[in-house]
Amino acid sequence: MNEKISAVINSIKDAENILLTGHISPDGDNLGSMLALKLMMEQLGKKTTIIIDDSIPDCFTFLPNIEEVQQYEEGLTVDVDLIVVVDSSNLERIARVQELVTEQIVINIDHHEDNNLFGDYNLVAEVAATVELIYNIQQEMKEVELTSEIATVLATGLITDTGSFRYSNTTSLTHQIMAELLNYGVDPSLIAKHVLETNSYQNLILRGKVLQDLQVDSTGKIAWLKVSREMLEEVGAELEDTEGLVNYPRTLKGAEVGVLFKEVEEQEIRVGLRSNNYLKVNQVADLFGGGGHPRAAGCTINLKLEEVEKEVIRAIKEQLAKDK
Ligand SMILES: [Mn+2]
Known part of the structure; x- marks a missing residue:
C-alpha cells in the first residue's frame, strides 16, 4: 500500500x-x-x-x-x-x-x-x-x-x-x-x-445579459465577461446565480483564455480563469495571491472592477508571451 x-x-x-x-x-x-x-x-x-x-x-x-x-x-x-x-x-x-x-x-x-x-x-x-x-x-x-x-x-x-x-x-x-x-x-x-442541467430563472436571465457584453482582446486569444453588482440587482440575482458562467468565454472560437470577473463588493473582485490548451492560468492567479490548476484557477483582488480587469488582462498577455 x-x-x-x-x-x-x-x-x-x-x-x-x-x-x-x-x-x-x-x-x-x-x-x-x-x-x-x-x-x-x-x-x-x-x-x-x-x-x-x-x-x-x-x-x-x-x-x-x-x-x-x-x-x-x-x-x-x-x-x-x-x-x-x-x-x-x-x-x-x-x-x-x-x-x-x-x-x-x-x-x-x-x-x-x-x-x-x-x-x-x-x-x-x-x-x-x-x-x-x-x-x-x-x-x-x-x-x-x-x-x-x-x-x-x-x-x-x-x-x-x-x-x-x-x-x-x-x-x-x-x-x-x-x-x-x-x-x-x-x-x-x-x-x-x-x-449540470438545472438553472435558476435568475441564472438564465443573468447569463443572457452578461454574454451580451462579451469582451475580446485584439488578438482574439483572450475573452472575458463581467458581472457587476448592478447587473445582479437588475435581474434580482445572487452571486451563486453566476454558476457556470466562467466556462463560456474560453469557448469562443480562437480563444485560449476565458475570464470571469465577479464584483462581490465594490473593491472585492473574484476572478475565474480558464484556458484551453497551453496557458498556465494558475501562474496568472498566483500573481494576485490566488491559485489553482493550469487550466482552471482563480483569485480575489481588492480593487475596483475596471482596475482589476485592466491588471488581469495585462498579466494574461504577459503569460501568453511566455507560454505560447
Ligand atoms: Mn477538486
Whole structure:
C-alpha cells in the first residue's frame, strides 16, 4: 500500500473526534470528498463534524447527508483531535475555519499542483479530482464498505471536476473509478440533472445579459465577461446565480483564455480563469495571491472592477508571451 495512504488511514483510526473541512465556494469535489470521508469514518465508529466557511450551492442539496455540512459562525469551537482538509492548496482556502486549527493533527488531501503541503500528513497527487484519492483510501480500508451513498458523492466529485470527463485532467483511471462506482448504485442521470442541467430563472436571465457584453482582446486569444453588482440587482440575482458562467468565454472560437470577473463588493473582485490548451492560468492567479490548476484557477483582488480587469488582462498577455 502507498505509504502516504497508510499514514492517513492510521491517523484516522487513531483519532476519535474528527473535523472535516474544505475550501470556500464549495464544489462537487470538495463536498463529495468531505461527505464520503464522513460516511467512511462513521463506519469506523468515529465522531465527525463537517464545517466550511460558506453556504452550499442549491445544485448540491441533493447529495446524501448534505444537511450534515455546517456553516462556520464566529466564535464556534470544536473539540477534535484530527482535522482533515480536502481539495485545498493552502490553509487560507478554508477561510475562517482556520480559527479551529490549533494543536490537532492536520491531514491534507488534495490534487492541486500548487499545494503547499501544510498538513502533518499530505496525500497530494496530480489526479483529476480529490475524490479519486478518497476512493483510493476507501479501497485500502478493508473494514469500510463502499455504499451507494459513498459512491454517489464520489461520482459527483468526478463528474464536476472533470466537466463530465471532458477536461484534459481526465485519465483512464478516472473512468475506471467511475465504472466501479456505477457498480455500486450511482445514478449518473440524477447527478447530471441536479449539477449540470438545472438553472435558476435568475441564472438564465443573468447569463443572457452578461454574454451580451462579451469582451475580446485584439488578438482574439483572450475573452472575458463581467458581472457587476448592478447587473445582479437588475435581474434580482445572487452571486451563486453566476454558476457556470466562467466556462463560456474560453469557448469562443480562437480563444485560449476565458475570464470571469465577479464584483462581490465594490473593491472585492473574484476572478475565474480558464484556458484551453497551453496557458498556465494558475501562474496568472498566483500573481494576485490566488491559485489553482493550469487550466482552471482563480483569485480575489481588492480593487475596483475596471482596475482589476485592466491588471488581469495585462498579466494574461504577459503569460501568453511566455507560454505560447
Ligand atoms: Mn477538486
